[in-house]
Amino acid sequence: MKQKKIWRLLPLQFIVALLPLITYYYRGNSGYGSYGWHSSDDTYHDFFLHYKMICFIVIAAVMLVAAFFIQKKKKGNAKWKKLLISFAPLLVYLFFVILSTAFSKNHALSFLGAMEQQEPFPVLLGYVVTAVYAWLVIEKEEDMQSLADAALLGGAAMALLGVLQAAGKDPLAKEWVQRLIADDAILEQYGLFVLRFPKGQAYGTLFNPNYVGSYVPLYAPLLIFGAIMGKSLWKRIACIASAIGLVVMLFASQSRTGMISLAAVIVVLVVFSAPYVLRYWYAVTGAVVLLAGGFLLFDWQQDFLMMGRLKEMFEIQKEDYVLKGIDTTGNGVRVVYKDTEFTVQMPVTGEDFAYVVTENGESLSVTYSEDRAWGYATLKSGEEISIQTAIYEDYYAFGLPLDNRTWYFTNQIERGNYKFITDTGKIDECQMAANALPGYEALADARGYVWGRTIPLFKKHFFIGSGPDTFAVTFPQNDYVARYRVSPEGIIYTRPHNLYLQMALQTGVISLAAFLVFYIMYALECCKLYFARKFSRGIEWMGFAIFLGTVGFLAAGLANDSLIVVSPVFYLMLGAGKAVNQMQRERK
Numbered sequence: 259m260k261q262k263k264i265w266r267l268l269p270l271q272f273i274v275a276l277l278p279l280i281t282y283y284y285r286g287n288s289g290y291g292s293y294g295w296h297s298s299d300d301t302y303h304d305f306f307l308h309y310k311m312i313c314f315i316v317i318a319a320v321m322l323v324a325a326f327f328i329q330k331k332k333k334g335n336a337k338w339k340k341l342l343i344s345f346a347p348l349l350v351y352l353f354f355v356i357l358s359t360a361f362s363k364n365h366a367l368s369f370l371g372a373m374e375q376q377e378p379f380p381v382l383l384g385y386v387v388t389a390v391y392a393w394l395v396i397e398k399e400e401d402m403q404s405l406a407d408a409a410l411l412g413g414a415a416m417a418l419l420g421v422l423q424a425a426g427k428d429p430l431a432k433e434w435v436q437r438l439i440a441d442d443a444i445l446e447q448y449g450l451f452v453l454r455f456p457k458g459q460a461y462g463t464l465f466n467p468n469y470v471g472s473y474v475p476l477y478a479p480l481l482i483f484g485a486i487m488g489k490s491l492w493k494r495i496a497c498i499a500s501a502i503g504l505v506v507m508l509f510a511s512q513s514r515t516g517m518i519s520l521a522a523v524i525v526v527l528v529v530f531s532a533p534y535v536l537r538y539w540y541a542v543t544g545a546v547v548l549l550a551g552g553f554l555l556f557d558w559q560q561d562f563l564m565m566g567r568l569k570e571m572f573e574i575q576k577e578d579y580v581l582k583g584i585d586t587t588g589n590g591v592r593v594v595y596k597d598t599e600f601t602v603q604m605p606v607t608g609e610d611f612a613y614v615v616t617e618n619g620e621s622l623s624v625t626y627s628e629d630r631a632w633g634y635a636t637l638k639s640g641e642e643i644s645i646q647t648a649i650y651e652d653y654y655a656f657g658l659p660l661d662n663r664t665w666y667f668t669n670q671i672e673r674g675n676y677k678f679i680t681d682t683g684k685i686d687e688c689q690m691a692a693n694a695l696p697g698y699e700a701l702a703d704a705r706g707y708v709w710g711r712t713i714p715l716f717k718k719h720f721f722i723g724s725g726p727d728t729f730a731v732t733f734p735q736n737d738y739v740a741r742y743r744v745s746p747e748g749i750i751y752t753r754p755h756n757l758y759l760q761m762a763l764q765t766g767v768i769s770l771a772a773f774l775v776f777y778i779m780y781a782l783e784c785c786k787l788y789f790a791r792k793f794s795r796g797i798e799w800m801g802f803a804i805f806l807g808t809v810g811f812l813a814a815g816l817a818n819d820s821l822i823v824v825s826p827v828f829y830l831m832l833g834a835g836k837a838v839n840q841m842q843r844e845r846k
Contacts, residue, residue, distance in 0.1 A: 264404075266328065266395040269321045270834075271408035273388065273826050277310060277317075278473065279415055281430070281463045283440035283451075284308035288373035288730075289366060294686025295735035296750060302373045303451075305430075305439060306465040310822045311376040318384030321391040328394060344836060345390060347776035352386045354722060354769035355379065362725025363732065372727035374465075374752040376822045379726050382765070385829040392833030393840075399797045402838060406484055406800065410493070413477040414500040416462050420470070420507025423460040428453070430463075458560070460510035464823045471516025472824045474508045475523050475810020476831060479803040487796040505549070509556040512563060514703075515817040522813035523806050530789050530802070576697035581661035583690030583739050586676040590614075591667050594690065595660065598637060602645060603676075604656055604669055611654050613645050650679055663742065678738060681748055691734035702817060704744040705755045711737065712754045715763055723766035729753055732763065757815030777812070780832065781805070783839045801838035804831050 284304045291300030342349070359379040362368035371378040396402060422429055429435050436450055445451075461467040478501050485497035508516045524546075582594040590603040600622070603614040615622045615635040622635045624645075633645035633656075646657035646664060653670035666679040667688075678688035695701065695710030711734055715724075724732040730752045735741065742748055754760050762770040784805040793799050811828045 263395075266324065267401060267404050269317050269324070270388075270392055270395070270405055270830055272317055273314070273830050274405060275408040275412035277314060277826055278412060278823055279463050280310045280313055281305050281439050282309045283444055285444070286373065289364075290373070290730065290750070293731065293735070294680065294684050295738075297682040298684070303448075304373075305451075306463055307374070307376040307822055308371075311371055311378075311381060314384055314822060314826050315380045318380070318387045322387050325387070325391050325394055340840075341390065341393070344393070344779075344840075345776070347772045347779065348386055348389060350772040351765075351769045351776065352383065354766050354772065355382045355386075355726065357721075358723040358725050358765040358769070361722050362728060364725060364728050367727045367731065368725040372730060372752065375727050375729070375819070377727055377820060377825070381822060382726055385825060388826055389829045389833035389836075392830050393837045396834055396837035397841070399795075399800075399841070402797060402800050402834065405834060406480055409477060409480050410484060410496060410500060413481055413504060414496060416473065416477070417500045417503025417507060420460040420462050420510065421503050423462070424458060424506055424510030426457045428457075458510065459512055460507045462507065465821065467511035468513050468515050468818050469821060469823050470508055470511035471513040471519050472811055472814040472818050472821075473827075474504045474516060475519045475814065476807040476824065476827055478504050479523065479806040479810075480800070483799040483803040487799050505552065506556075509553055512560070515814050518816065519810040519814035523810040526809050527806060533790055574698065574701060577700065578697060579661075579743065581739055581743075583737070584665060584678070584688050585690050586667065586678055586688045589674075589676075590616075591658070591676050591688075593658065593660070595643075596639070596641075598639060600635075600637065600643070602656070602658065602667075604654065604667075606654055606670060611647075613656070615643075615645075650685075655679060661739075665738075678736075680738070686736050686738075688738050689734060689736055691737040691740070693740070699740060699744050705817060707740060707744045708733070708751050708754050709756060709759060711740070712756075712759045712763055716767055719763055720767050723762070723764045723769065726764055728764060729760065753819040753821075755817060755819060757812070757818060757820050760819050777808070777832070780808075780836055780839075783836070787839055787842055797838060797841060801835060801842065804835040804838065807831055808835065 282305065284307075286302055286304065286308065288296075288300040288302050290296035291298050356379075359365075359368045367378065369378050369380070371381070396405070419429065430439075431450075431453060433450055436445060440451070455461055455467060459467055460470060462470060462473070464470055464473055481497045481501040481504070485494045485501065488494035488497055508520065580596055584594075585592040588601075590601040592599065592601045598617060600615060600617040603616075605612055605614060613624045613633040613635075615624055617637055622637070624633050624635045626633050631647050633647070634642055635645070636642050644659050646659065648655040648657050648666055650666065650668050650670075653668055655666055655668035655670070657664040657666045665688075667676055668679060668685065669676045671677060671685055677685035680686055691711045692714035693710045694713040695706050698710065699707035701709075715732060719732070730750065733751055733754070735750060738748070754763065758770060761773060784801070788798070788802045788805065791798070793802065808828065808831055811824070811831075
């Protein structure tokens with residue numbers, strides 16, 4: 259490789275080797291404090307996302323400028339014509355990203371990034387730039403080898419960290435490490451940070467163990483094929499050790515998503531290599547037995563936690579809830595309870611109040627305790643409901659004890675408008691959001707709750723989406739009954755836990771379709787080049803490994819979001835994969 263061309267690969271090498279490892283403390287404000295469903299204090303603490311975002315935006319800007327200089331030195335515009343043809347669907351995706359940003363419901367979030375997501379417009383633009391830049395600068399097998407070496411460095415470092423975490427020796431919990439990744443003033447103010455993951459669970463520097471399931475499928479195939487095609491013994495050993503370390507990390511992450519993505523990679527590998535699988539069935543069987551044995555060994559040490567969680571994931575049972583919903587957007591508090599529906603109102607005259615209860619439009623008699631601290635009404639079914647008199651900031655309020663908790667409301671702050679009093683002491687509308695998966699809220703560790711309430715939002719945001727990083731302010735967080743049902747502490751959902759729903763909602767369904775068309779075009783290229791083929795050159799192994807990695811990432815996307823911790827590597831691999839495929843077509 260000519261010395262003058264080495265610099266071109268540096269941004270890509272940085273992304274694949276160092277970007278996922280960047281960890282440094284950041285304290286920010288989410289901007290959610292003005293919403294009724296969030297506490298007034300919107301301060302959040304982050305180690306794994308913010309500075310990855312900053313570094314990636316800088317690198318993407320460098321690649322964007324470098325791409326123009328590189329093409330300016332080349333004669334003709336044939337490369338640009340190929341780019342427009344090959345990347346047309348991804349450019350359509352980018353067009354809708356720009357539209358969704360321009361018409362975003364929260365421009366601050368769409369341009370600066372949201373808590374626990376950090377994928378604003380500059381990052382989404384950077385993803386496309388990364389894919390295009392990788393395709394532009396990777397022209398020879400030596401380029402891919404340099405990129406593979408960088409992946410080995412990054413993968414080895416992440417594997418070492420993951421193995422230490424699996425062994426209960428998490429370096430990030432050590433005081434001397436925290437002093438490297440946070441200012442002394444912060445540690446003096448808050449003390450040592452206690453990470454929320456239990457001892458022995460691996461997460462690397464990937465924000466959450468779930469994203470180990472997105473990271474490992476991208477890197478492990480490259481390392482495994484690097485071990486097969488490595489030109490030196492030390493590099494083969496390093497690739498094997500790193501690949502094993504990543505698999506150990508995956509098992510120790512306890513990520514069901516990771517198990518699904520690993521299974522997807524294995525299935526595609528077996529299908530594409532069917533003739534050789536049959537010929538070398540004994541080696542394949544040994545590898546599968548070794549992998550399964552390793553998983554069972556890890557799971558046995560954890561009292562078969564993962565087996566239980568996988569079983570739960572596929573036990574799909576519809577549930578019927580006693581309290582189906584509460585709505586305060588009308589004239590009163592409307593409650594859907596068991597097989598009936600009733601409304602509670604609280605007319606206040608001076609210092610006097612009363613309760614008016616109607617069931618399916620018919621008034622019910624209300625009796626009161628002697629001190630009027632309680633009111634009682636009997637439903638047509640014969641069941642008695644209680645109404646508790648309460649005070650909220652010197653205003654009359656009332657509580658409804660239903661489904662093992664008391665729900666408090668007032669109509670005195672905004673006269674005539676009934677509001678729910680949240681656990682943080684704020685008032686907000688309570689609504690029954692549209693649900694595409696009624697009764698399946700508990701599906702896949704409560705993903706059914708967030709998926710079911712995300713899908714109906716597509717109708718409103720079909721074409722241009724709600725804007726990058728606006729999921730939290732678009733999702734119906736004020737469906738309090740459903741939210742407290744799946745999470746008694748009322749967790750705020752900042753992501754849909756599905757890459758495809760995330761893209762469709764935030765940048766529009768058309769942007770998702772364009773992205774999928776782009777990937778399908780790439781996958782069809784790979785089918786023609788790698789299906790049932792005997793590989794004789796390293797570049798063929800590398801192209802197939804990249805394809806397997808992207809398959810694993812997208813399989814993990816069924817239950818994981820796109821996140822700055824791994825997604826830049828995915829888009830880099832897409833561009834590199836297309837470059838490798840083009841090299842092979844031109845040689846033929």
